[in-house]
Amino acid sequence: MSNPAVCLVSGGLDSCVTAAIASENRNRLAFLHVTYGQITADRELHAFHELADFYEVTKRLVADIGYLEEIGGSALIDRSIPLPAGDPDRTEIPASYVPFRNAHLLAIATSWAEVLGARQIYVGAVEEDSSGYPDCRLDFFRCFDKLIDTGTKPETQLSIVTPLIKMKKSQIVLRGQALGAPLHLTWSCYRNVQRACGQCDSCLLRLRGFEQAGIKDPIAYS
Amino acid sequence: MSNPAVCLVSGGLDSCVTAAIASENRNRLAFLHVTYGQITADRELHAFHELADFYEVTKRLVADIGYLEEIGGSALIDRSIPLPAGDPDRTEIPASYVPFRNAHLLAIATSWAEVLGARQIYVGAVEEDSSGYPDCRLDFFRCFDKLIDTGTKPETQLSIVTPLIKMKKSQIVLRGQALGAPLHLTWSCYRNVQRACGQCDSCLLRLRGFEQAGIKDPIAYS
Numbered sequence: 001m002s003n004p005a006v007c008l009v010s011g012g013l014d015s016c017v018t019a020a021i022a023s024e025n026r027n028r029l030a031f032l033h034v035t036y037g038q039i040t041a042d043r044e045l046h047a048f049h050e051l052a053d054f055y056e057v058t059k060r061l062v063a064d065i066g067y068l069e070e071i072g073g074s075a076l077i078d079r080s081i082p083l084p085a086g087d088p089d090r091t092e093i094p095a096s097y098v099p100f101r102n103a104h105l106l107a108i109a110t111s112w113a114e115v116l117g118a119r120q121i122y123v124g125a126v127e128e129d130s131s132g133y134p135d136c137r138l139d140f141f142r143c144f145d146k147l148i149d150t151g152t153k154p155e156t157q158l159s160i161v162t163p164l165i166k167m168k169k170s171q172i173v174l175r176g177q178a179l180g181a182p183l184h185l186t187w188s189c190y191r192n193v194q195r196a197c198g199q200c201d202s203c204l205l206r207l208r209g210f211e212q213a214g215i216k217d218p219i220a221y222s
Numbered sequence: 223m224s225n226p227a228v229c230l231v232s233g234g235l236d237s238c239v240t241a242a243i244a245s246e247n248r249n250r251l252a253f254l255h256v257t258y259g260q261i262t263a264d265r266e267l268h269a270f271h272e273l274a275d276f277y278e279v280t281k282r283l284v285a286d287i288g289y290l291e292e293i294g295g296s297a298l299i300d301r302s303i304p305l306p307a308g309d310p311d312r313t314e315i316p317a318s319y320v321p322f323r324n325a326h327l328l329a330i331a332t333s334w335a336e337v338l339g340a341r342q343i344y345v346g347a348v349e350e351d352s353s354g355y356p357d358c359r360l361d362f363f364r365c366f367d368k369l370i371d372t373g374t375k376p377e378t379q380l381s382i383v384t385p386l387i388k389m390k391k392s393q394i395v396l397r398g399q400a401l402g403a404p405l406h407l408t409w410s411c412y413r414n415v416q417r418a419c420g421q422c423d424s425c426l427l428r429l430r431g432f433e434q435a436g437i438k439d440p441i442a443y444s
Contacts, residue, residue, distance in 0.1 A: 061292060067285035067330060073337035093375055099336040100373055103329040107322060108289060114321040115295035135373035143365075143372045150365045151322055151357035153315055 004028040004059070005161075006113045007122040008105055011047030012188045013206055014164055017172050018124035020181035021163045023055050030059040030116055034105050036098070037069035043193040050185040059116075063108045074098040093132050102135035106144050106160065114156050121160045126167060138165050169209025177215060184218035195222035226250040226281065227383075228335045229344040230327055233269030234410045235428055236386055239394050240346035242403035243385045245277050252281040252338055256327050258320070259291035265415040272407040281338075285330045296320040315354050324357035328366050328382065335380050342383045348394070349387050360387050391431025399437060406440035417444035 005026045009015045010033065022029055033048040035041045045062065052060050068074075074097055102125070109121045125136045134140065141160045148158050164172055176183050188206045189196035196203050198221040210217040227248045231237045232255065244251055255270040257263045267284065274282050290296075296319055324347070331343045347358045356362065363382045370380050386394055398405050410428045411418035418425050420443040432439040 061289070063289035063292075065287070065289075067283070067287075068333065070283060070285075071330075071334045071337055073333075097375075099333040099375075100329060100370075101333070103332065103369065103373055104326070107325040107329050108293075110325065111290065111295075111321040111323070112293045115293055134375060137372070140369070140373045143369045147325065147362070147365045147369055148322075150359070151325055151362045153319075153321075153356060 002026065002028060003119045004030050004116050005120040005122060006030045006032055006109050006116065006118045008032050008034070008109055008124065009048050009051055010034075010124075011044040011051065011186060012124070012202070013169075013176070013183060013186045013209075014124035014126055014172060016051055016124075016181050016183060016186045017176035017179070018122050018163060019051060019055060020176060020179040022120075022122040022161075024179060026120075028059075029055060029057050030061070030112070030118065031055075031057045032105075032109055032112060033060070033062045034065055034108060035062065036065045036101070036104075038098075039191065040187065040189060040193050043187050043189075047185055047187040051182065054182045054185060061108075061112055065104050065108075068098060068101070068104070071099070093134065097133050100135055102133075102140065103144070106141075110148055110152065110158065113158050114152050119157055119159070121158065123160060123162050124164055125162050126169070126172070127165050128168065138162065141165070168212075169205055170212035173209050173213040173215055177213075186219070192222065195220045197222060224248065224250060225341045226252050226338050227342040227344060228252045228254055228331050228338065228340045230254050230256070230331055230346065231270050231273055232256075232346070233266040233273065233408060234346070234424070235391075235398070235405060235408045235431075236346035236348055236394060238273055238346075238403050238405060238408045239398035239401070240344050240385060241273060241277060242398060242401040244342075244344040244383075246401060248342075250281075251277060251279050252283070252334070252340065253277075253279045254327075254331055254334060255282070255284045256287055256330060257284065258287045258323070258326075260320075261413065262409065262411060262415050265409050265411075269407055269409040273404065276404045276407060283330075283334055287326050287330075290320060290323070290326070293321070315356065319355050322357055324355075324362065325366070328363075332370055332374065332380065336374050336378050341379055342381060344383045344385070346386050347384050348389060348391070350390065360384065363387070390434075391427055392434035395431045395435040395437055399435075408441070414444065417442045419444060 190200040191197040412422040413419040
């Protein structure tokens with residue numbers, strides 16, 4: 001039996017296509033979802049389980065890092081900070097940045113992967129077509145690879161795989177479609193939980209990606 | 223007003239002396255305690271608050287990373303793995319190793335520090351006189367410094383300070399005494415919550431440290 005691979009699955013478009021790629025490469029997958037009091041937490045968890053069901057993944061871990069809510073500092077978790085109007089071309093770091101969030105996600109993935117004997121951690125991070133978060137860049141993931149080498153047992157052989165890191169959203173949509181990924185089960189909106197708002201950064205990036213790919217987004221917008 | 227410093231305080235001897243050093247260097251401290259379902263969690267939290275009271279630290283964050291218990295893989299959190307008999311001279315990684323634990327602690331400290339505008343994170347890690355954990359070595363902390371540089375906002379100026387990293391336990395005891403640190407309020411035992419067992423790795427290292435320092439350990443042993 002091959003070593004399993006851990007796949008970080010938020011429930012959004014990018015993590016869905018990443019799971020599809022991991023599923024092509026691997027037999028055994030372990031899905032990790034991290035929740036931290038963000039506005040759409042329940043909706044994302046629902047999407048996570050639907051994606052796990054689709055890929056018949058039984059090994060699932062839902063980790064709660066609710067302390068991020070207490071730390072605050074982001075419009076995604078602190079209701080007193082307004083969520084900025086969407087701007088898919090912004091260059092500064094937006095108010096939705098959750099300080100150093102991806103380090104928490106990767107630390108959890110690494111601990112779990114070490115116990116499972118996994119060799120890879122799949123992460124659906126996207127550098128160029130993303131929202132300018134510093135912890136979403138390839139440099140950050142390469143640096144985290146070194147941290148894993150330094151901070152785990154000598155026999156642990158583990159690296160971070162970011163198959164989408166240099167892709168544009170439209171390429172991600174096309175890749176997902178080609179792999180038969182269940183894009184209709186995903187949730188990307190930062191704001192709403194029933195019908196996507198179509199106006200936050202995440203919705204705008206997603207809609208533009210589908211439009212440029214020439215494919216209709218299968219989820220409902222308000 | 224100077225920038226605050228975040229200090230990781232488990233409630234043990236090393237974190238107490240680290241807090242004493244941070245207190246010498248700084249006016250404003252923020253104490254962070256991380257709990258993860260370890261056997262002595264409540265006792266350690268009690269020690270944390272007593273130390274915070276002693277140093278008159280009002281800014282306190284207690285972060286629960288209970289998901290580590292679900293991940294398992296360590297005798298400290300998985301009751302089905304026996305806690306090894308103490309051996310302060312062991313060289314292999316003991317069963318009490320919690321996979322990649324310090325990465326979680328530092329990720330939380332970094333997120334909090336970024337929101338607070340702190341410049342330092344104090345950690346009471348000890349390399350030589352420790353238990354052989356890979357995530358307790360200076361290399362690991364230097365690597366984490368790079369991760370912070372890479373993964374936080376450009377304006378965030380933050381580094382990890384490990385004042386005890388090259389010290390022996392006896393030197394830590396002496397330093398604590400010289401600084402008037404409240405060593406009687408600390409808790410180190412992995413096993414017990416009333417009187418320390420005197421037999422686990424942590425107790426043996428502590429007792430040997432006091433013995434070599436020529437000082438009587440002020441806490442009660444069974």
